[in-house]
Amino acid sequence: MATALNRARVGAASQAPPLATHSDESHWISPTLIIVGCAIVGVLMIGARLYQQAYAWTAGLDATSPEFQTYWMNLLFGQFAVEALAAAGIWGYVWFSRPRDLGRLETREELRRFGVFVALVFCYVFAVYWAGSFFGEEDASWHQTVVRDTSFTPSHIILFYWAFPVYIILGITAYLYAMTRLPRFAARHSLPWIIGVAGPFMLLPVVGLNEWAHSFWILEERFSAPVHWGFMIFAWSGLGLGGLLLQACDYLHELTTGEAQTYVVEGGETVIDPALDFEREAG
Amino acid sequence: MTAAPRARSQPAISSPEELARAYRWFDLVVAALLFFLFMALYHVITILTVGDWDFWSDWKDSRWWLSFTPIVQIAMPSAITYIFWSKFRLPFAATFLTLCLVSAEWINRIANMHGWAYFPLNFVWPATLIPCGLALDTTLVLTDSFLFTAIIGGMLWAVLFYLANWPLITHFLLPVNANGVLMSLADLQGFHYIRTGTPEYIRIINRGTLRTFGQDPIYLSIAFAGFMSMVVYMLFLGLGWIFTRSQFSWLKRL
Numbered sequence: 001m002a003t004a005l006n007r008a009r010v011g012a013a014s015q016a017p018p019l020a021t022h023s024d025e026s027h028w029i030s031p032t033l034i035i036v037g038c039a040i041v042g043v044l045m046i047g048a049r050l051y052q053q054a055y056a057w058t059a060g061l062d063a064t065s066p067e068f069q070t071y072w073m074n075l076l077f078g079q080f081a082v083e084a085l086a087a088a089g090i091w092g093y094v095w096f097s098r099p100r101d102l103g104r105l106e107t108r109e110e111l112r113r114f115g116v117f118v119a120l121v122f123c124y125v126f127a128v129y130w131a132g133s134f135f136g137e138e139d140a141s142w143h144q145t146v147v148r149d150t151s152f153t154p155s156h157i158i159l160f161y162w163a164f165p166v167y168i169i170l171g172i173t174a175y176l177y178a179m180t181r182l183p184r185f186a187a188r189h190s191l192p193w194i195i196g197v198a199g200p201f202m203l204l205p206v207v208g209l210n211e212w213a214h215s216f217w218i219l220e221e222r223f224s225a226p227v228h229w230g231f232m233i234f235a236w237s238g239l240g241l242g243g244l245l246l247q248a249c250d251y252l253h254e255l256t257t258g259e260a261q262t263y264v265v266e267g268g269e270t271v272i273d274p275a276l277d278f279e280r281e282a283g
Numbered sequence: 284m285t286a287a288p289r290a291r292s293q294p295a296i297s298s299p300e301e302l303a304r305a306y307r308w309f310d311l312v313v314a315a316l317l318f319f320l321f322m323a324l325y326h327v328i329t330i331l332t333v334g335d336w337d338f339w340s341d342w343k344d345s346r347w348w349l350s351f352t353p354i355v356q357i358a359m360p361s362a363i364t365y366i367f368w369s370k371f372r373l374p375f376a377a378t379f380l381t382l383c384l385v386s387a388e389w390i391n392r393i394a395n396m397h398g399w400a401y402f403p404l405n406f407v408w409p410a411t412l413i414p415c416g417l418a419l420d421t422t423l424v425l426t427d428s429f430l431f432t433a434i435i436g437g438m439l440w441a442v443l444f445y446l447a448n449w450p451l452i453t454h455f456l457l458p459v460n461a462n463g464v465l466m467s468l469a470d471l472q473g474f475h476y477i478r479t480g481t482p483e484y485i486r487i488i489n490r491g492t493l494r495t496f497g498q499d500p501i502y503l504s505i506a507f508a509g510f511m512s513m514v515v516y517m518l519f520l521g522l523g524w525i526f527t528r529s530q531f532s533w534l535k536r537l
Contacts, residue, residue, distance in 0.1 A: 028305055028309075029309065029312050034312070052399065053398075053399065106293075107294060108293075108295040110295070111295035111296075121316065122312060122315070125320045128320070129319040129323040132323035132324065132326065132327035133322050133387040134390065136326070136330055137326065137330050137387075137391040137395060138395040138399065140330055140334060140338070141395045141399060142400065143480045144338065144400070145400045147479055147480055148480065188534055190533060190534075191532050194534070228331045232331040235323075235327045235328050236328070236522075238320060238324045239324070239362060239363075239523075241320060242363070242366045243532060245313065246527055247532060252309060255295045256294055256296045256305060256306075257294050257296075258293065
């Protein structure tokens with residue numbers, strides 16, 4: 001952010017040779033992509049919430065009833081189909097349309113792609129909000145008021161099998177995009193970014209443990225609380241995005257000023273981030 | 284590892300003015316992104332650890348809610364403070380996080396607890412941690428020391444939690460006589476709004492023998508929470524440190 005980037009030697013940019021074509025890069029992270037991406041996520045989530053409002057209390061209280069099968073189990077199977085198609089389509093598109101120009105990429109094009117990547121991360125985080133916060137506590141409100149008679153409650157069908165897959169699809173899409181289009185992320189894997197994507201993904205396997213434990217019918221408090229701790233541990237992994245932010249600041253500085261971010265260490269030496277040595281080795 | 288900075292043949296941006304605008308745009312996008320991220324992360328951790336005490340006015344007790352909420356909740360502000368303060372010199376991590384948490388909780392209480400499960404809002408209102416976050420950040424700015432922030436700010440974090448929420452909860456603690464039984468107004472709410480699923484999720488509420496000696500548990504809970512908050516603050520600074528180590532940041536492709 002600005003405080004860190006103030007270390008940038010802004011003057012270097014003005015001394016650089018002028019580009020042949022000039023265009024305003026100040027909105028290098030596409031606002032259109034962020035708005036459209038978040039709007040799609042918002043429509044998917046608000047639509048699901050309205051469906052719950054209409055059918056959770058009227059058709060979702062008894063898992064053995066025919067209307068439960070009609071309104072909730074059919075929805076669940078439909079969700080699985082949509083998610084499989086969406087994941088295959090989006091991931092396949094990102095992978096098979098990958099450019100082969102990483103070795104001769106113009107800096108301006110690299111910045112544009114980096115902006116697309118940041119926008120995709122934004123959409124991913126927005127989807128994580130709906131899963132972790134909005135539908136997470138909504139699930140709690142359901143379980144506090146309705147006795148559980150199935151693992152596929154109206155709240156779970158939306159939380160675990162709709163909101164979770166949406167953010168998983170978006171997170172892996174953003175990961176694949178960076179890996180196939182940005183030289184730095186193509187050369188190595190970013191560990192904090194792996195944690196930021198794989199950790200929240202692991203919430204889905206934890207659902208298995210959670211539901212297995214809940215199948216013991218009514219759990220007393222000392223057992224029911226620990227079965228949720230897996231969710232908490234992997235929620236902490238979202239902090240990996242803090243490490244990604246630092247990497248993004250370095251990358252942005254380099255793309256916009258033409259020089260790698262430098263640090264003054266003990267003894268007054270100027271060094272670049274040692275973790276970036278791989279790029280020099282490769283170069 | 285000493286090396287001249289690598290140079291690209293051409294920077295993507297050619298004027299300082301455009302560069303400043305590009306950085307400002309990045310700041311804005313990142314700020315919005317972090318708002319959603321912290322709403323998600325801080326809220327889900329709250330739900331899974333101390334959420335049940337926070338959901339209902341009758342479970343906001345003088346022992347467990349007061350003790351565990353500050354202890355558990357200081358962890359994430361601590362880790363984020365390390366990243367914000369040591370890497371960006373931004374002194375508002377705890378305030379920002381608590382604002383995100385309260386925003387996420389209010390959205391949920393209105394849309395879901397009230398809008399879906401039909402509980403009245405004055406039964407499911409969330410507690411606030413914003414004054415605690417302000418105190419923690421202010422201590423950091425004034426002392427410029429994580430250690431003193433842990434000691435002074437950690438204690439303030441726990442003390443202010445009860446003080447900040449006192450105006451919200453006090454009228455629910457008024458005694459009422461219902462059918463010949465003396466109870467608090469919050470307890471009466473709990474009896475009127477039945478939570479069928481609570482045997483599955485119920486937490487320990489107001490359990491303990493020392494309650495018979497009056498209000499002592501409140502002060503003991505606050506003191507205990509304060510000392511534990513100091514320890515948790517220091518421990519989770521380490522997590523922020525781990526997430527910002529560049530030498531572990533990049534892995535070879537297989």
